[in-house]
Amino acid sequence: MDPELIAKIKANPQYNELVRKRSSFARILTVMMLLIYFGFVLLVAFNKPLLATPLAGGVTTIGIPLGVFVIVSAFILTGIYVRRANGEFDNMTKEIIEKVKK
C-alpha cells in the first residue's frame, strides 16, 4: 500500500476517532461477554447450591434462566455490535476513504 496514503489516513482526525471509538466499543462488549460467561463458570465452580435453588414453588432452578441468559446475551451483544459497526462505523470509514482519495 502507498506509504503516502497511509500517512494521510493516520493524520486524519476522523480516522483516529473511528479507531478509538470502535476499539473501545469492542473492548467493552468483549469484557461484558467475559464477565457474563466467566461469572457463570465461577458460579458453577464455587456455588453449585445457588444455581440449584428452585424458583418460587417449582422445580425450575435459578440456573436455568441464568444459562439461557448467557446464551441470549451472546446473541444480543453481537446484535448491538453489528448495528453500530454496520451503521455509524461503516459510514465514518466511507467518509475517511472518500476524503483521503481526493
Add this chain to the structure above:
Amino acid sequence: MRALVKTFIAAGALAGTAGAALAAGAIEGGGQQALNLEAIIMFGAFVLFTLGITKWAASRTKSAADFYTAGGGITGFQNGLALAGDYMSAASFLGISGLVFSTGYDGLIFSVGWLVGWPVILFLIAERLRNLGKFTFADVASFRLQPTPIRILAAIGTLTVVAFYLIAQMVGAGKLIELLFGLPYLYALIIVGALMIVYVAFGGMTATTWVQIIKAIMLLGGATFMALAVLAQFGFSPEALFKRATEIHPKGGAIMGPGGLVSDPVSAISLGLALMFGTAGLPHILMRFFTVADAKEARKSVFYATGFIGYFYILTFIIGFGGIVLLMNDPTYYKVAQGATSYDKIKDILGGTNMAAVHLSKAVGGSLFLGFISAVAFATILAVVAGLTLAGASAVSHDLYASVIAKGNVSEGKEVTISKVSSVIIGIIAVALGYLFEKQNVAFMVGLAFSVAASINFPVLLMSMFYKDMTTRGALIGGFIGLISSVSLVILSSTVWVDVLGNPKGSAPFPYSNPALFSMTAAFLGIWLFSKLDNSAQAQKERAAYDAQAVRSETGIGIAKASAH
C-alpha cells in the same frame, strides 16, 4: 419390523462398544434391506441433491478464489447459516442432548461454553480477518511477518486441529451410521470419506457452503419439531416438563442443578477458555469469513450464526429433557436382560446415551421422523468433515505449497489442482485414521482440537492483529510453545494418561482436565517475551510495517476482492 429394528440396534450397540463386528454381520443377512428404509431413502435424497449442487458448483469453480472462497459472493445470512452448519456437529447435537439426558443441567453448561466464542470472534477478529486476508488465516498472520516460517506454523496449527477434529468426527460417524443404517463400520467410513472428497475436490467452497446451509436448515428444522413436540405434551410449560423429568430421572431433582461434570475451579476456567477462544481459532470457521464480500457481511454472518447456534443449543436442552420424560419409562428403548423387569435408565439405553435424541425422534414422530433425523445426523457429519477437509487442503496448497515450497511462483490452476489432490489425500487419511481409532476412546479429541486452536492459532492470529511489536521470532516461539504445551498436557492429563493409555487412576501428572489456561497463557507470554527480546533488523522492519496493516484492517482499503469474475 419394530422387533427387527430393536434387535438390530441392540446388535449395533454391541458392535459399537465391544467391537463385535461379527454380530452386526450376522444380523445383516436377516434383513438389512428392511432396516430403517426411510432413513436410507431420505439420506439418499440428500446425497443426490448435494451431488447435483456439487456438479453446479464445479461448473462455476474456475479460479483459486472460486475454490477457496466461493468467489466471495456468499451473503452474510447465507454465511451465518453455513457457519452454524460447520459448527453444529453431530457431537453437539447427539452429544449435548445425550449429556442433558443423563445429567440434566450439566449439558447446558457445555452448550453455553460452545456459544460464547462467537461474540469474541465478532468483536476482535471477524472484520480484521476479512480486511487483511484472502484465503486462509495464515494470510493475516503473515501479513507483515516473514511468510515462510509463519505459514509453516499456521499450517501445522491448522492441520493439527483438523486431524484431531476429523478423527473424532470419523469415529463418531462410523459408529453412528453403523447404528442408524446398519452399515458395517468400514463401509460407513468409506461412504463419508468418498462423499466429502467429492464435495470438496469438485465443488470447492461453493459446494461445501451449500452442503452446510442445507444441513443447517434440516438440523434446525428437525430439532425445532422435536422440541415443539415435546413441549406440546406439557402444554408448552417448561416447568411441567422439568417437573415430570425430576419424577422420572434416577437422579431426581439433582438434574436441575450442576452435577459432577465440572469439579474443580481450575478445570472449569480452563475448559471455559478452551471453548471460548478455541472457537476463535478453528481454521474451518476462520476460512468462512473470506467467502463474504466485505467486513459488513462478515459481521452480519457472525450475528446470524450466533443466533442459530444459540437457538439450537436451547433446543438440544429441551430435547434432552424430552428424552428423559418420553424414553426412560419405555422399555422398548432399552436393553433389558432376558427375564429381567428392571433396567438402568441411563446406562442401558440402546446404543448409549448419545442415541437419546435419535430414539426421541421415533417417540415423537414415528419411524418416518426417525428416518429423517437419522439422515440429518448423517448429513451433519458430512458437512462438518467437508469443511474440515477444505480447511486442511487449503493449508497444504495455499500455505505450504504456494507460499513455502513454490515461493509464490505458481499458477492459480496449479494451486487449485494441488488443493484438490490434497483433499483427496486428506479424505483417504481420514478414513484410515477413523479405521485405526475405531476401538479407541476418542472423546477427548474434540476437546484437544479446541485446546490446540486456543493455544496456537488464536494467540498468533490475535497478536498479529493487535500487538505492534510482534515479530516473526516471537510468533514462532510462542506458537510452538502453545502447540507443544497443549498437546503434552492433554497426554499427561487423566483423559489420556488414565483413560486411553491405561495407567492407574489418579496417577496422571497433570491434575486438571483441560490445558488451555496454562498452554494459552504460555503461548501469549511466549509471543510477547520473544518479540520483545527480538532486536534484529528484520524485527524492526516488521514493526514498521504495522501501520500499513492497521490502516488496512481498520478501513478495508486494499481489501482482497475474492471474486475474480
